[in-house]
Amino acid sequence: xxRSLITTGVLIxxxxxxxxxxxxxxxxxxxxxxxxxSPKSVDEIMPFARAAVRQTGGRTPLxxxxxxxxxxxxxxxxxxxxxxxxxxRAYEERRVKVQIVPEYELVDVKGEEARRAKEATRDSTxxxxxLEARTWIEGRFSDPEAPKRWLKERRPDLYKxxxxxxxxxxxxxxxxxxxxxxxxxxxxxxxxxxxxxxxQAVFFQRSGGRSDLKRMLGRHGEKFLGNFMLDNRWxxxxxxxxxxxxxxxxxxxxxxxxxxxxxxxxxxxxxxxNFTFDVDETQAQAWASGVYQQGHLYMFPHHATGRxxxxxxxxxxxxKEYNPRFLLKVNGVFAGDSNHYGFFPRIEVHVKNxxxxxxxxxxxxxxxxxxxxxxPKINEATYxxxxxxxxxxxxxxx
Numbered sequence: 001x002x003r004s005l006i007t008t009g010v011l012i013x014x015x016x017x018x019x020x021x022x023x024x025x026x027x028x029x030x031x032x033x034x035x036x037x038s039p040k041s042v043d044e045i046m047p048f049a050r051a052a053v054r055q056t057g058g059r060t061p062l063x064x065x066x067x068x069x070x071x072x073x074x075x076x077x078x079x080x081x082x083x084x085x086x087x088x089r090a091y092e093e094r095r096v097k098v099q100i101v102p103e104y105e106l107v108d109v110k111g112e113e114a115r116r117a118k119e120a121t122r123d124s125t126x127x128x129x130x131l132e133a134r135t136w137i138e139g140r141f142s143d144p145e146a147p148k149r150w151l152k153e154r155r156p157d158l159y160k161x162x163x164x165x166x167x168x169x170x171x172x173x174x175x176x177x178x179x180x181x182x183x184x185x186x187x188x189x190x191x192x193x194x195x196x197x198x199x200q201a202v203f204f205q206r207s208g209g210r211s212d213l214k215r216m217l218g219r220h221g222e223k224f225l226g227n228f229m230l231d232n233r234w235x236x237x238x239x240x241x242x243x244x245x246x247x248x249x250x251x252x253x254x255x256x257x258x259x260x261x262x263x264x265x266x267x268x269x270x271x272x273x274n275f276t277f278d279v280d281e282t283q284a285q286a287w288a289s290g291v292y293q294q295g296h297l298y299m300f301p302h303h304a305t306g307r308x309x310x311x312x313x314x315x316x317x318x319x320k321e322y323n324p325r326f327l328l329k330v331n332g333v334f335a336g337d338s339n340h341y342g343f344f345p346r347i348e349v350h351v352k353n354x355x356x357x358x359x360x361x362x363x364x365x366x367x368x369x370x371x372x373x374x375x376p377k378i379n380e381a382t383y384x385x386x387x388x389x390x391x392x393x394x395x396x397x398x
Contacts, residue, residue, distance in 0.1 A: 036237050045086035045236060052230050052241040053090040057248035058295040059208070060229045062087070065201045070097040072196070074189060074204040077104050077114045077180065079231035087230060099199065106188035107179045117176035123167050126342030130365035134162050135340075136372070147375065155371055161364055182209070186216035193220040203228035210293070211307065214316070225316060226294075249294075256297060260288035267332075272348060275332025283326055290323040301328055306385055327388045329354045339365075355379065355390055 039045050056063040065071045071091065075084055079102070088098045104114035124131050137151075138144045152159040178184070182205065193199055202223045205213055214221045230236050262284050268274040279287065283301065290304035291297055292312050298304035306325035308318040334349040347362030349369070359369040372378065382389050 033238070035239065036233060039082055039233060039237070042082055042086045042089065045083055045233070046090065048236045048241060049086035049090035050093070052087060052236055053094060053096070055241050055245055057243070057245035059210070059227045060203060061226050061294065062091070062203065062230065063245070064225050065091070065096050067095045069200045070099065070198045071201040071203070072099045072101065072199045073228050074106070074202070075100055075102045075228065076206050076231050077102065077111070077118055080233060083230070083232055083236050086236070099196070101192065103180060103185050106185055106192060109176055109179055113176055114180060117173040117180065120169050120173040121177040123165050124341070129339050129342035129344040130363065130368060131162065132339045132341040133365070133368040150375065151371065158364070158367055158371060162368070183216065186213065190217060190220055193223065199223065201225050206231070208296075210316070222317070252292070252294070252297060256288070256291045259291050260284055271337070271346070272333060272335030275330055275334060275351065277328045277330040279328070286323055286326065301326070325385055327354050327386070327390070
């Protein structure tokens with residue numbers, strides 16, 4: 001007993017000493033990664049480019065293109081030329097034929113004008129997370145002008161914050177920016193592919209939305225293999241492209257494997273999120289059927305349904321069976337301070353039986369939520385492909 005007490009006492013002293021030592025240790029200050037330096041030549045980029053064109057995981061799986069194939073890379077207006085040259089050379093080392101077409105060429109716009117238009121129409125930073133509301137309105141309503149008028153009449157202050165940010169844009173540059181919209185570029189790309197039957201694989205657009213892009217390309221949708229994000233030093237030289245694809249895919253497989261067997265989900269985090277929902281056997285099977293998209297798993301049933309699921313065996317091919325959507329009876333709180341656009345004051349969205357009942361905080365973002373909860377019929381109407389009223393299941397907002 002005495003020996004045990006002594007041993008325990010020594011252990012406690014050691015642990016205290018380690019803790020004190022850790023507190024006194026001077027950890028290195030945050031530093032910019034040395035390997036993401038500004039390259040001065042194509043040769044500096046080549047080790048990363050070679051890894052990139054062999055990567056079969058993620059949103060830009062350039063490695064899915066086989067030897068002898070002709071691939072089209074649609075480059076962003078702001079793409080870096082040295083990086084594009086490196087990707088092209090790395091592909092050619094694999095005996096892949098490469099066509100690189102800047103997006104502005106697809107719509108017959110000069111490069112400098114396209115760059116000026118993009119700069120002129122960029123009116124926000126990551127500090128303006130509330131501007132995600134602009135995509136709700138302009139991307140989810142069949143007639144965006146109707147909710148704009150409604151918001152302007154009810155809350156001119158919110159309308160001004162979202163749509164009148166005090167930056168005057170040259171009408172000519174605005175017109176050019178509209179030519180560079182995703183829809184216009186997709187239509188122009190279809191015409192290009194009609195004229196270039198030799199192209200067998202396409203990487204297009206940096207900003208995600210792969211399912212929509214595949215649909216937009218219509219008869220050429222099967223050629224679309226992913227977004228083209230690897231067009232600048234930040235994406236290519238950050239070592240993500242060197243992450244082993246088999247490990248990446250195994251992590252995805254292990255993540256989605258239990259979905260078909262779930263009957264209840266509970267999520268909580270230190271920021272205050274705490275919600276629960278039940279799924280029956282049929283719903284779990286539907287969720288499991290649609291959960292997979294490479295590099296972007298649909299870990300909430302509403303995202304996995306209401307679509308034609310991706311094939312896990314022949315990805316990125318789509319399966320032929322439509323996966324119907326169902327309303328989840330979610331209960332709890334969703335809390336956070338960031339979204340696709342950026343950041344905002346902490347928000348809490350309270351949900352009962354699948355419907356938003358209260359929104360707390362959030363600054364301007366929260367104000368927009370609270371206002372659109374009052375939008376006519378948004379909670380009463382039954383939307384296409386839904387069986388119960390309310391837009392987007394528990395997300396009564398787009």
